[in-house]
Amino acid sequence: MNDRNYIIIGLVVFFALLTFPVWYNLGSASSAPEVVLTEKAKEAKICIEDADFMRREHMQILNNWRDKVVREDKRTYSGKDGKEYDVSLSNTCMDCHSNKADFCDKCHTYTAVDPYCWDCHTYPEVTK
Amino acid sequence: MENTRRKFLKLTGVSVLGLSSLSVMDVLDAKKAGAAADADPYAYPEKALTAQRWGMVVDTRKIDARTTKRIIDACHTAHNVPDFSDPNLPGFSPANARHTVKWIWDETYDHVFPEKADEFLADRLKKLPILTLCNQCANPPCVRVCPTRATFKREDGIVMMDFHRCIGCRFCMAACPYGSRSFNFRDPRPAIKKENKQYPTRMKGVVEKCNFCEERLAVGKQPACVEVSNGALVFGDLADPNSEVRKLLNTNYAIRRKQSLGTNPSVYYIV
Numbered sequence: 001m002n003d004r005n006y007i008i009i010g011l012v013v014f015f016a017l018l019t020f021p022v023w024y025n026l027g028s029a030s031s032a033p034e035v036v037l038t039e040k041a042k043e044a045k046i047c048i049e050d051a052d053f054m055r056r057e058h059m060q061i062l063n064n065w066r067d068k069v070v071r072e073d074k075r076t077y078s079g080k081d082g083k084e085y086d087v088s089l090s091n092t093c094m095d096c097h098s099n100k101a102d103f104c105d106k107c108h109t110y111t112a113v114d115p116y117c118w119d120c121h122t123y124p125e126v127t128k
Numbered sequence: 129m130e131n132t133r134r135k136f137l138k139l140t141g142v143s144v145l146g147l148s149s150l151s152v153m154d155v156l157d158a159k160k161a162g163a164a165a166d167a168d169p170y171a172y173p174e175k176a177l178t179a180q181r182w183g184m185v186v187d188t189r190k191i192d193a194r195t196t197k198r199i200i201d202a203c204h205t206a207h208n209v210p211d212f213s214d215p216n217l218p219g220f221s222p223a224n225a226r227h228t229v230k231w232i233w234d235e236t237y238d239h240v241f242p243e244k245a246d247e248f249l250a251d252r253l254k255k256l257p258i259l260t261l262c263n264q265c266a267n268p269p270c271v272r273v274c275p276t277r278a279t280f281k282r283e284d285g286i287v288m289m290d291f292h293r294c295i296g297c298r299f300c301m302a303a304c305p306y307g308s309r310s311f312n313f314r315d316p317r318p319a320i321k322k323e324n325k326q327y328p329t330r331m332k333g334v335v336e337k338c339n340f341c342e343e344r345l346a347v348g349k350q351p352a353c354v355e356v357s358n359g360a361l362v363f364g365d366l367a368d369p370n371s372e373v374r375k376l377l378n379t380n381y382a383i384r385r386k387q388s389l390g391t392n393p394s395v396y397y398i399v
Contacts, residue, residue, distance in 0.1 A: 070288070078171070
């Protein structure tokens with residue numbers, strides 16, 4: 001154990017580097033994003049399901065919607081409020097949530113997910 | 129000793145019986161749960177036009193160059209079909225002008241019916257622009273070759289594309305004997321004249337083709353081309369002997385494209 005000092009110094013440096021991302025970002029965590037609802041969405045109060053469910057499951061719902069429409073031709077969805085909705089991202093979802101930048105993109109950017117919906121589907125452009 | 133063995137066998141028998149009855153209970157339970165889950169939130173659209181096998185009759189006697197253009201424009205506007213040959217659009221460059229994407233287009237008689245291009249063909253047919261579109265074959269070769277099942281045949285006979293699943297391998301383009309399919313070699317969005325917000329565009333790298341306006345059928349409308357054709361295109365159920373298409377086919381001699389290939393097209397031409 002002649003090299004004990006070197007080994008200990010090496011270990012300390014190694015663990016310091018290993019944990020670098022943790023202590024470097026300590027205390028600087030940005031807060032979770034708050035999505036902005038449009039007036040129309042606020043007025044409706046409930047989406048096709050309740051907000052908590054939508055927050056968790058909207059990706060699965062959109063996946064199902066896609067398959068139901070394209071492959072099974074089932075185009076109406078009865079929501080929790082008993083209302084019937086046209087199964088369409090551009091025409092139904094984006095009709096209420098017409099603020100893509102403040103609604104969709106906010107969380108998607110924060111969580112670094114990049115859904116490819118918008119390669120083909122259109123969204124209302126914000127006119128200012 | 130014997131006594132305990134007998135006991136053991138009895139116990140085993142009873143417990144096997146008990147355990148197997150659990151699966152019966154499961155089935156019963158599932159039935160109950162199934163009854164509750166029957167409330168499927170998804171449903172077919174109420175106003176939709178339905179058929180057993182959709183088909184179209186193209187009456188070439190009623191078609192001229194102007195009708196043809198109107199029909200093509202109506203279809204391509206409704207479905208956001210890009211036009212790379214229009215120099216006024218931002219997507220234009222002379223090298224890309226050949227990257228045509230088409231759902232419905234016009235061709236000369238000898239191109240549409242190469243087997244029937246006779247030596248002494250009627251003058252009218254020589255010059256006539258004939259509308260061509262996806263034949264919505266009953267035996268579609270494009271569906272057979274698609275490795276991802278992005279192209280599939282619906283129960284009502286429409287050969288559909290699921291653009292989400294298309295990987296752009298272009299097997300279907302090689303398989304289709306009618307050239308009804310186009311590939312997006314580049315992003316189509318800059319080459320779209322006027323975007324129809326109700327219908328999605330495509331992205332680079334997918335194949336597209338005519339879908340018999342299934343999105344319009346779902347809301348109870350006739351296909352876009354039929355609507356503006358002034359009766360030159362007739363759309364209906366080929367399986368229903370009383371439908372308008374079948375009546376037309378009963379009273380007129382009609383031909384189909386490359387019938388010898390066995391694809392069984394659903395688009396008929398009265399020439």
